[in-house]
Amino acid sequence: MTKAISQTKEKILEVALDLSSRWGLVNLSIGELAKVVGMSKSGLFGHFKSKESLQKMVLDLASMNFVQTVIKPSTKESRGVPRLNAIVENWITWSTDKHQGGCPIVTAIIEFDDRPGSLRDHVKILQKEMLNGFNKAVSIAVDEGHFKEDLDTDQFVYELYSYMIGFHIFARLMNQEKAKTKLRKSFRDLVARNA
């Protein structure tokens, strides 16, 4: 399905991801990217047939990294609340330490929420996948008896997701040290009130 990616291309995408986490995917410049990577603009461009294709690949790398950092480790925790808790903790790490500019997907979400085109569609799909994953994790917690039987999982996910985005802003823009505490408390309460 997924073809092998050359070393150079991989290197380029990593740098591009880091840059776009800070400056956004829209403003990612090929010239600037080439300068940072240390190769010529046209040489770099040759790896992607268009800027849009580059952006899409950056987006996919971001998604892969997100799954690798936030989702996958959580599956090693036991089903239900512990697993949800791991997602929250991994999100804190991901959002704080993994990129210079925080979660690159959050940036993309806001950039593309009113920018029609194939990239918006792609972001939307990735986001829907993530929300579906959250939904499933919450459903598992219901099955495990951690939450009440008639839990509105969509509502639960909306609240959890909102807390996570809120954390991004409080921690990054407002530089609030206490953002982690706030997110953790919000999560504990969310779990408690739906048990």
Add this chain to the structure above:
Amino acid sequence: MTKAISQTKEKILEVALDLSSRWGLVNLSIGELAKVVGMSKSGLFGHFKSKESLQKMVLDLASMNFVQTVIKPSTKESRGVPRLNAIVENWITWSTDKHQGGCPIVTAIIEFDDRPGSLRDHVKILQKEMLNGFNKAVSIAVDEGHFKEDLDTDQFVYELYSYMIGFHIFARLMNQEKAKTKLRKSFRDLVARNA
């Protein structure tokens, strides 16, 4: 304190605000803006001495509009929870109907959260003012006896704010019709569990 603003300048800023709600403040182009307004690039530019000054004024207009649309009408409601409820309802209107691209400040927050400079500082100040206002409104509700005496108002504001941002994303990117219902339910629960 604030000097009068000419009609042309006002018109320019209104268009600029609408454009930037869709495409962001960073990507707001003076040439494109001039085209939409219907005047020359240099003529428009003359009103502002730099792009940064233009962006700052757009930001201030956004802030003024936000206060006018979301905050000020809420003060006509009775103190405490009704007033908070009005803020949420006005936010839904503001975020959905007032601009082509949703709340322009949300866009700016994400754009500038990792982009050092005077604009970031400005966004941060505006946001801090807003959060302080929220905090005060919540404190009033405590005084009115709507919430428990020992309420952690910072935590309350964090959760409320997160729900509002979450609404922006669910409604705009995900086009979820049910976003309004979700935000309203979240707010009702937030109020109930802190009463």
Add this chain to the structure above:
DNA sequence: CACAGGTCAGCACGATCGTTCGTATTTTTT
């Protein structure tokens, strides 16, 4: 050894960026 394919640099393209300048026209002040 020849040849094909891929990788990369150099150069150039048209477009657009923010900004400056000089100038004509209008408005305000004296």
Add this chain to the structure above:
DNA sequence: AAAAAATACGAACGATCGTGCTGACCTGTG
């Protein structure tokens, strides 16, 4: 009415944008 200030324009600036073309170098297959 004369002088000063504000307003808007067209043209041009250097820089950078995404993209295409050409050719050198490298690698591996026949």
